[in-house]
Amino acid sequence: MGMKIALAGNPNCGKTTLFNALTGASQHVGNWPGVTVEKKEGKLRGHGDVIIQDLPGVYSLSPYTLEEVVTRDYLVTEQPDAILNIIDASNLERNLYLTTQLMELGLPVVIALNMMDVVRRQGGSIQSSALSQALGVPVVEISALKGENCVEAALEAVRAAKSRQAAKPVTFGEDIEHALEQIGTQVSGHCQPSHNRWYAVKLFERDARTELPLGQMAKDTIEAYIKTVEDAQDDDAESIITNARYECAAKLAHAAGREGKVHKLTGSDKIDQIVTNRWLGFPIFVGVMFLVYYLSISTVGTMMTDWVNDVLFGEIIPPAVEGWLASAATPEWLNGLVLDGIVAGVGSVLGFLPQMMVLFLCLAFLEDCGYMARIAFLMDRIFRRFGLSGKSFIPMLIGTGCGVPGIMASRTIENQRDRRMTVITTTFIPCSAKLPVIALIAGALFGGAWWVGPSAYFVGVAAIICSGIILKKTRLFVGDPAPFVMELPAYHWPSLKGVLRHMWERAVAFIKKAGTVIFLAVTLIWFLQTFNFRLEMVEQNESILASIGNVLAPIFAPLGWGDWRAAVAAISGLIAKENVVGTLGVLFGFAEVAEDGVEIWGTMQQVFTPVAAYSFLVFNLLCAPCFAAIGAVRRELGGKWTLIAVGYQCLLAYMVSLCIYQFGALLTGAASFGVGTVVAIIILVVFLYLLFRPQPKPESKLRRAAVKA
Template sequence: MSVKIALAGNPNSGKTTLFNALTGSNQFVGNWPGVTVEKKEGKLKGHKDVVIMDLPGIYSLSPYTLEEVVARNYLIGERPDAIINIVDGTNIERNLYLSTQIMELGIPVVMAINMMDILAKTGDKIHLDKLKEKLGCDVVEISALKGTGIKAAAEQAVKLANQKSAGAPVHEFSTKAESVIEQVEGKLSGIVSDDQKRFFAIKLLEKDDKIQTQMKQTVDVSSEIKELEDAFDDDTESIITNERYVYISSIIGECVTKAKKGEKLTTSDKIDRIVTNRWLALPIFAVIMYAVYYVSISTLGGILTDWTNDTLFGEWIIPAAQSFFEGIGCADWLTGLIVDGIISGVGAVLGFVPQMLVLFFFLAILESCGYMARVAFIMDRIFRKFGLSGKSFIPILIGTGCGVPGVMASRTIENDRDRKMTIMTTTFIPCGAKLPIIALIAGALFRNASWVAPSAYFVGIAAIICSGIMLKKTKMFAGEPAPFVMELPAYHMPTAGNVLRSMWERGWSFIKKAGTIITLSTIVVWFLLNFGWTNGHFGMLNFDGLEGAAMEAAQAQCVLAKIGNLIAWIFAPLGWGNWKMAVAAITGLVAKENVVGTFGQLFGFAEVAEDGKEIWGTLASSMTQIAAYSFLVFNLLCAPCFAAMGAIKREMNNIKWFWFAIGYQCILAYLVSLCIYQFGTLATGGGFGIGVVVAILIVIGFLYMLFRPYKESQTLNVNIKTTAKAK
């Protein structure tokens, strides 16, 4: 029988770092039953029968956020054999609030005081023996980042789990509160186990409306609630909260020795004075993201991708595969399907994996060192002015890896209007799947100009901000943004293991998609491209030896061309009314990587000419740079891939809201791309036409929506003035 150990702690306490260190690669990631909060579990290194469950980061066991509900349901329903409670030693007073609740559950607890290395630098000292005596649970010191003490903490948890004895929590509230709690505990005899009585009694007094359901029996504690409220002249939830903090303060006074710092600032505080400065924060953020995308796309990542496309696929894999299948006498159509369809199409996508890995590497460093938490704080100040909360930036940040978990992360936003708006706008940020499109356009049309990739990131940010302004001025989304409170963790050096693991997890999910969805899509595209009508008969087309105009004429007979020509006119005002561009954009709705895979088959840029020069010129000659940037922006902002659409549908939980979100994304993408192409063409001497007139009208409409006053604020002013006159 396996031993179950749960990891519980506050956000940013080092819980995930500890989980990774304890389990290594023995991890299983999924979703909790019925919800989209990520579920992580793994086997403890060296113990095949010990399962570690990584609970969501929470501040309490009150059922307010989805994470708190998930964690509490697991601890009450599943009853793990032991809990490792990770506590941030640099902020122990705030962390102990959750600890006192965990110890009331009657489950063996090992308190792991984390970040002791950072604490030592500050001069503060935690007296572990006194803390153990006061709390009545085992207390150990660890550094999850450096791996010190974590093995001892895990082994102690396993030992306690095997003993099956938790002991009663030592901590007590004031005499008045304890007497009422004891009365409620008496009513719970025979309803819940003795070791859970205290937890359920306190939750009943806190008027926790979900606790009666979890007990599966109603217990009337109205008289005890009244007694407690009369004694303290306050509501019971506030009384219990205050009692906890009074008790925690008494512990801190005896168990923690603070260093005499005077006015001396910590290193983190000194850095924050610069990176969170009111005037410098945004420029610093812009410079950092510009540098990240520049290195990932135009320099280091570009060099690696060029080698992958030119040498690995162009000179080695594709010619070798062609020779192999021809050598074994494989049918021409099957050789074409495998080499020109699957290998060239999927290879065109996989060729951009190096750039993605470099980008994910830098993003992992920024997240691990603590900077991205500052970005959420910085963006809250900006987002709040435009009707969004800083909480909306968290899903957007996650969305840089993949839009699906980014959309799912919106569940942490309590305000329904803000949550819906975040779901609608999260996928505007370039995710990993859009990176190959950015890299392709930058390389083929702009000669890897340094500004293209960073501009794509900031176009996404601008779309989110502008959408927030405009949507907040509609009745559907009107209202104050949700409050945003978050802890800024101390800066620390990222470990190579955590950075590389984060980079690989994101990159591997992309590679897996290339091996499944992208492969199937390229097969479909290959069939539609290679079958069509010649001389009134339907069959496989022959492109052997054709080039230039002859190839164009032959491809125009295929099924894909017929389909593309039916919809190409829609995109003509955007500058890319060619059927090939239209088809590539539509296949991108299945998966954004398909855009590059489709180009790989239509233009052959995954293949290499005899002189070794990559045939990107064919793509470049098919549209102007302005049209190419219009195409890029459209694919960045329009509806995401099918997987992300499915996540939007689940999170909206309403078909009308789902179609509204998809429609808004597509319309916004179309209008912005139209303006880019029309104004860009006008600026480069293209002349003034009906398209420019339409673009001007669109801009006027945008400006009106952006700068018109909120009707709600006008109504409030009128009400105030009316009241004043009445007096």
Template sequence: MAVSIALAGNPNSGKTTMFNVLTGSSQYVGNRPGVTVEGKVGQMRNYPDVNVVDLPGIYSLSPYTMEEVVTRNYLIDEHPDAIINLVDASNIERNLYLTTQLCEVGFPVVIALNMMDVAEKNGDTIHIDKLSQMLGCDVIPTSALKEKGLDELCEAAVHAAKKGQAVFGGCRFSPRIETALSQIEALISDTAEKLHMRWFVVKVFERDQRVMESLNLPEDRQKKIDKIITKCEQEFDDESDSIIINERYEYITALVKQCVIRHELGTTVSDKVDDVMTNRYLALPLFIVIMCGVYYISIQTVGGWAAGWMEQLIAAACTAVRALLEQASAADWMTGLVVDGLISGVGAVLSFVPQLLVLFLFLALLEDCGYMARIAFIMDQVFRRFGLSGKSFIPLLVASGCGVPGIMSCRTIESEKDRKITIMVTTFVPCGAKLPLIALIAGSLFGNSAWIAISVYFVGVLMVFLSGLILKKSRALSSDPAPFVMEMPSYHIPSAKNVARHVWDDIRAFVIKAGTIIFLACGIIWFLSNFAWNLRMTDASHSILADIGGLLAPLFRPLGFGQWQPAVATLTGIAAKENIVSSLNVLYGWEGTENISSVFTPLSGYAFLMFNMLCSPCVAAIGAIRREMGSLRWTLFALGYQTGLAYVVTFILYQTGIFIQTGQFQITTAVAVLLAAGALYLIFRRAPQPKTV
């Protein structure tokens, strides 16, 4: 049977980087909590019979967050053969808090003292042998980023797993607490699993509700245990869980005092940069300037130039393949399917790969250097004003790449109500799949202006804020925002390897989707738009798709795009948002995007863009919403809210634009005014008062 080794550690300790180098995997590396939401498995290099399980980054085994629940459930229920505990050598006190808990669980533990290069650069000295002796387990100095000490770590972890000898059981508390723990152990010894006995005893003393429920003790024993704990609380004049926390830190302080020699540092370069980047007045304007610059370069300069070249290449490919098929006397339907359906449709999406490449590169650089962690911290103050937790920014940041991991990272939010709200608003931030449509509208109707992309991005963020105000004032979702605590890593030069891996993963996922879902969708759309219900070829206006689109078109007429083709393109976006661009190409028979101005005006084109940015996300994201909500009713509510908001916002936008252009006040203008008034009421109404008992 394969050996299973769990990889556990604090956020920002380099855990995911370590997992990547240990397994040759390509999990995303980030500087914020919640990057690893679920355990991921990879095969340890040079050990084909050893699996490494990457657990979420946590600070303790107390079930306060979803990551902590995932980690402790895995350790207690799945029984790994050993644990590699990643400890940040440059911040050893905080990291050892988790170590003392892992040593109590009952498995062999090997400590990877990571970031030793950083600790040495800071002038710190760590006595490895003494630390190992006091903790009772192997301590291996490593640097995951520079891939140092990894062979020794693998060898020690595999040896510990196969030997199967657990550490001595974590830190020892004061005699009075140890006496109480011994008394509790005697009361649960026949119920708790012997392997985890020390962990169960400590958790019972802490009054851990989940553990107490799992033990299902008789009422008389529960009363005896409660009496033991209450007596300790009275003697220490503190709650039981706080007593254990203080005892752990006293033990860690004594341990570090004997094993670590600190070199006092003055103000670092990272601190000086933070004086500017996190300044209360400059932080947000700087963030806006940086994001505007990123989209400007991605859309209007480097990315735009490369996209134009790609578009010409695909148009040439269409011409060449058409000539080749005509020369081979291929049937008209075959030529149409291959050239107008598949190559033109998929090519319309692939032509935006250069812009995506530039965008993903900049986002990866900002992430890897440590800047994005600062933005999460800064945005906490802003989000709280709109009824959301600062942790809500993390899913929005992840969703700028893809909505699915963005929705999944909502698990880092402790409050269930805050989590539901964040899930509902996460996809308002434009993801990479929406960039082709943004670039299409900006390039064809607005002279390739970067301001279109920037405006869409900030409208998405504005909808997040306004939705927070609206949803927080509903009785079902009303609550106080959860606290946001995170560690900000030092600024550092981005790792070329990590950045390249991140960009490659995102681009590869985009291209694979183009070669599968979009390829299939283009073929189906071409068929439905070129065949009638009697399965005979016809022009698009009499096709199956025209009839279907004709039923939907009236719904979108007040939004500015009442033809059946845009209605159908919007519908196909449910499969994948990239489908919208490819669908327009297939339905209108373009071999490029230069003809879009014959379909949309700048106003209607922007309205079409805005609706598709805010409405229901793709099928993959809908599936993620269903999993995270855990309820079909809440999933339907989320999709209804997203689509309803998109319709109202686009309706007001288009009708206001028409009124400004023509000066005519029509019935639809009056409806837009009423919708705007209703939206303002929902935003500014008073929050419901809590029920009194």
């Protein structure tokens, strides 16, 4: 097994950028054993025997969130050969708090002072040699974004690992050190000698996750030493250690001679005065997301998608495949499977890949430049007014790529009620799998209207906010939102290489999905729409799928799309949301082209009116996510809460879509006042009541009030 170097640091310290610079394409992404937090590792370029392990970003090794648990457990139990501690040099003192904990693990440590280019641009400086002397470990100045000294820092960590010289822990006050020394004698023999200091500190803090096979006498002795220090300092043990760490961090930062024009606003500060402004922040956010979807769906992405659909999957691939099948004299059923099933279904999904790549590119740019962190900060201000935490928006931002990691990211929320509600509502934000559905509806039924894409995004945001208000007024979720603290990184121009890599990774993941899950799904759809129950090739309307669809169609008739093909497409989206487009591609004959060159997608206009089309879109955006995301919900919340989540999502999607169609059809004259309209009015009245009814007091407050009375 090769040498392992662990990258550890605070969130937004540039750790992932450094990891990408060190490993390039030789990366492996998986999950930590027993948990679903993403695990990244890769080989150091030019050194195949050196494994770089990217740990989740944490502020402390006293775990409250799953990321902190994973990082701590890995460092304590797995014991990498060395730790490369990445520090945001522009926030030196705060980052050094984690460093004081890493130094106690009995492992070689190397400090990488990242973002030195930002420090210099601000007119500041850091004496890295003085910091190295104060800590007793190597310190390397780097800029992960610009690739400065990245490899040098990694090689320094390799040298430290080979020397096996463990870092010396920082020291606290005399009374604390005396207590730690005595506690250390009690734990000696119960842990590795290199971990003696670590366990002594954790036992002093009364860390609940620290377990050692100590006898009752040893525990009583340890407790006596802790109480002595607590009485002397008139504080609890955990706070005493926390304060001592901050004092050490302040002394270390002072030793480094951190200088800068602190009185002068930086460029990031000036930008934040505008983009996080109480009044301008949200309109700017709306404008940014409108621009992202406008570029992806209505302009740049559409031009490339039109070429892929009309030329590649219209004039090149189908005739070529058809000619090859004819020359091979293949049977009729195989021709239908390949042309009407695989090419039509998978091709209809891949046809929207250019639009998705433009979206991925825009989101990668916003994330890497630092604006996404501001959106979370901005949404916290809005969310808290409705009883939600800004922490809930982090999973939702991640969910714009895929709902599964978005659901997993909810583990950073300490409050169990807030976490459950976040998991239930996260998938309302359109993920990349829903983009083909949005693009299809916008292009085939709204003539590429600019407003369809952005409106889909904000329908998701509105569903989250309204759900938060309503759910927070129930006993299951009532309570104050969790506090939200987040580091806002300095703005910077992302590296072109990093943004393109981010876009490419997501695109490849989508292509793999199209080649596996969607391939199997459209093949099944083709079989069901080609054969009857006696396995005879029949017309589409006499097929197995039509029989099943005709049973389901009446359920969706009040929503404006009672055609069996639309019903089947919506149900197939539970496997993977892209299947909605793939299924429609098979059922409406995407591979065929009319004589005038117009795609058969135009026949969808005979099934969907504009209002019904938007109702169909909203239903697929809000209803239960794909099976993979549902599985992630089950892993996070368990079976009971999964049923609650899926039931709520489907019910909300149905009611919102029903109201959209019934009121929209009434206003446009497409339908007259009827039973469906009455039902929609009742739903709206109940919804408004739940939205605006008074906020109940938390159960604990009610009990206290009753006791007082």
